[in-house]
Amino acid sequence: MAAHFGRRLYKGAATTAVAAVAVAALSASEAPGVTAGDDGRQATAGASSAPDTPAGAGDTATGDTQYYTDLPPLKSPEPATGTGTGTGSGTPAVGGPAEAGIPATVLDAYKKAEAELRTAKPGCNLPWQLLAAIGRVESGQARGGQVDAQGTTLTPILGPVLNGSGFANISDTDHGVYDGDSTYDRAVGPMQFIPSTWKWAGRDGNGDGKKDPNNIYDAALATAHYLCRNGWDLSDQADLNSAILSYNHSQEYLNTVLSWLEYYRKGTHSVPDGTGQLPSHSSGGGTPGTSPTNPWQPTAPTTGPGKSGTPGTPAEPGKPSTPSKPGKPGGGSPTEPPTKPPTPPTKPPTPTDTVDHLKDADAGTGELTARAGDTFARKIGARAETKAGKAVAKVRIRFVINGDTDAAFAGGEKAATVVTDASGLAAAPALRAGEKTGSFTVRALLVGRTVSAVDYRATVTARAADKLVRTGDTPLLCTPGGTFADQVEVKATYKGAVADRVAATATLVTSAEDGTENDKGPYFKGDDDKPVRTLKDLTTDGKGLIKLPKLYADDTTGTFLLRITTTGGATLTVELKVAADGTAEPSPDPSGSPSTSPSPSGSPSASPSTGS
Structure with a gap:
């Protein structure tokens, strides 16, 4: 009985073949x-294979x-x-x-x-x-x-x-x-x-x-x-x-x-719940059986070879069924030969019967790769062919996403069934990457017959940015032991588009050449108000923005560097200046250590750079 396909099949009389039914299955990798x-x-x-049916229709059972x-x-x-x-x-x-x-x-x-x-x-x-x-x-x-x-x-x-x-x-x-x-x-x-x-x-x-x-x-x-x-x-x-x-x-x-x-x-x-009308007729030639705990669960059929009666009808309590007499299979005359069942007419092969194999419609066109949240650029398609390589139209190909992934086809489905066109091609719906990175497989299978499946390896990479810029140009100045008036805010983009939900890290580095964490100068405050000079687990918002927490200065003066990096290699280095009067720019010595000597320039700048 339907949605997949718990169809209820019952045995008929002795001359009736036992029915078979197509039911929901695991992908070929699982079974x-x-x-x-x-x-x-x-x-x-x-x-037998199913006849042609509308796209997405179920397989035809033999009973x-x-x-x-x-x-x-x-x-x-x-x-x-x-x-x-x-x-x-x-x-x-x-x-x-x-x-x-x-x-x-x-x-x-x-x-x-x-x-x-x-x-x-x-x-x-x-x-x-x-x-x-x-x-x-x-x-x-x-x-x-x-x-x-x-x-x-x-x-x-x-x-x-x-x-x-x-x-x-x-x-x-x-x-x-x-x-x-x-x-x-x-x-x-x-x-x-x-x-x-x-x-x-x-x-x-x-x-x-x-x-x-x-x-x-x-x-x-x-x-x-x-x-x-x-x-x-x-x-x-x-x-x-x-x-x-x-x-x-x-x-x-x-x-x-x-x-x-x-x-x-x-x-x-x-x-009211529990008072709805109950159906009483079924397509199996009789009514479903009942039980005290499950009135809609079919009873097991009790008719067998050589017996007559309604399928699914139990024997009368206390009255055993009467077996057929020896020598009289099916209750016929002892001298009569068994009736030979009629030979069923031969059906012409359906298009599904003619399919020998499936092949990747775009073989050799490259890997299936997309960033998290993006749609895969490469389309998935499979072609149905005969043994001679001729295209087979009007057969159904099912695409199933397998693996530990939250990727899905358009509409959020994990599986899609598509009918092949005149060229034997079935194109899967657009495949969209989820947030989970890593590899998974999309498998194409023929509906109705067992032929070799076609697997497509797909990989989801992390969201990335290739450029970072400050959203403001106000100089970042502070006096020793003070608080920087402006918070640092940056915007991330990828190929010119907003890069949302991209992971980033901010570190107060020792120098432009030395990316290790500085143990002096400006700092962020941790939960216990202790200095923190590296912030991890930062993420851009829906507009590609990150606004860092307030920065504080210790008693060391000079020019210091804040470096922000993202997944994908985007890097931005921002200058932070600490001076006694809040405006002079101390010049760093050649070793990269902050110097207290004033600089003629009081205009800081941010130096963006990109990485691959």
Whole structure:
């Protein structure tokens, strides 16, 4: 069942093949040999490749997927006169049909997610009613609103164990943290994320500092961001369809969600938490099983080879199932030969089937390097080709950022799926460096089949400046034992542009040739008022400025030097003069030590210099 893809698959009768499903996966580096599905899915071994689908759509499974198929009434609800945004189980804001009622806390979560996306991704035009439609189809609005005041489900909502027994075989990716299973994965929460997808898609929607797929605020916000990736505009029908299909690639699923979206747009009302209407029909041929602690967790199918009955229907308590008689497989006549299953028609190969390899579209064009906070100048692109080197169009390539980095694609996403053009090229969205320096990898994988991935090594360097200047030209003068009237302020730039958040150091040096710290002359005051002649951990502000603390003079007169340096090599040396009358300039002796003899010049100057 959807968002990644805890789809519920059930065994059919003996003549029905066991269904396989494409589910969210780790990158190839985390799970070698696994087919990368859209937005991180992995396909089960032997699964056929997916047919062409809209950009970002999910992989096609070889069997049925299960979700709740209840459709809204044909008669639309009356337009609501006020739906409220309740945060708990209060009195319904507006009366109306049961199908139009949404539990108060769940409704509040949807509306808060829409409000955040209106600011974070205004071009997406996400309606909260779309989240409500998906929440209805995925979990019946968190089992009719079975959540606490913070939005966390009272009991976990879990999909089936993906252990290969009637379902896809997906080994554990979260050590059981989210789904309680340290052997296999399960879809989790009211919006049904599996752990490996939640790892990159999860959000903190209620501000408690955690990203919990069992919390409706967190899950709704994650779903909102998921639907708004790839630059989709959900006011456009084609983009809306692509976004929904990327959640669960099924035409029936798309039609069901669109039906509820249209229904909710025409009117809804809030109902107390825990009183929402529960769905009763699923796409798997029957209704999900129930248990005392988890009424929406499917029961394990009890039908087996040679048995008839509804998938997922347990045997009657106290009444054992009647096995087939020996010699009568499937209940047929002893003299009848087994029925040979029909040979499925051969499908023509899809474009994805023809891809032999991926290659770097810009191989040899240089390293991927950017300063912290900047956009990488070099674009990342991968080309899909056949074994003969011919371009393959209309296949999906997924770009995934791996490593200890806060770099992200446009929109803040860690993964992006792009469809190749006529030349076989898929260009990743712009990659922006974060504040964390160091190297990481962007990996390009084919969606739907396992072929060799293409890795791009990227490096983030520290913010830097190549020039420093004083913002004022007032001479920096002081009398012995006094305080300098003006504080030193400098501005940093890089290639002419403001250099913000650049690290810098200020030191009162011995001389122009000797950069060691001077033990005499002007000084800053530390926390204990003791002299400090080196300031570390300075950083330019958003305008590239640094304003140093006040400077004080001891009883030594002369001309002294303050040197400021930044990451990137920018250096500025500023003269500080201490004289008895506050104006005369003592001349330093050749050794660089301050001298008390006056100088004919009383006009100090700052001497900027740059370094590489």
